[in-house]
Amino acid sequence: LDRMNLSSTKQTLESRYELNPDPIGEGAFGQVFVARDRKTGELVAVKKIWKEYSDNQDFVREMSTLLQIQAHGGHPHICQLRENF
Numbered sequence: 001l002d003r004m005n006l007s008s009t010k011q012t013l014e015s016r017y018e019l020n021p022d023p024i025g026e027g028a029f030g031q032v033f034v035a036r037d038r039k040t041g042e043l044v045a046v047k048k049i050w051k052e053y054s055d056n057q058d059f060v061r062e063m064s065t066l067l068q069i070q071a072h073g074g075h076p077h078i079c080q081l082r083e084n085f
Contacts, residue, residue: 013085017046029053029062045079 013019017035025032030049037044053059069075 011085013046016083016085017044019046029056029059044082 016038018038019033019035021033023031023033024045027047030047030053033046033048035044035046036042049059066078066081069078070081074080
């Protein structure tokens with residue numbers, strides 16, 4: 001997950017995005033929210049990972065796989081990871 005640390009931003013989530021407080025979904029590791037990019041106005045999905053899963057082996061494996069897919073051009077059915085906080 002060193003690649004995640006490299007893409008980590010100095011901004012805070014709240015300074016970059018205006019989050020709708022009601023989640024639109026929930027997955028194995030956290031909740032998904034609709035947010036608006038404060039700079040561009042673009043609507044995005046934000047997944048907030050529950051703290052207890054940040055070192056979980058299943059989560060680490062899933063993130064490694066997603067980053068590897070993204071590094072090879074992505075996949076049309078997998079959302080792109082833009083940044084992490």
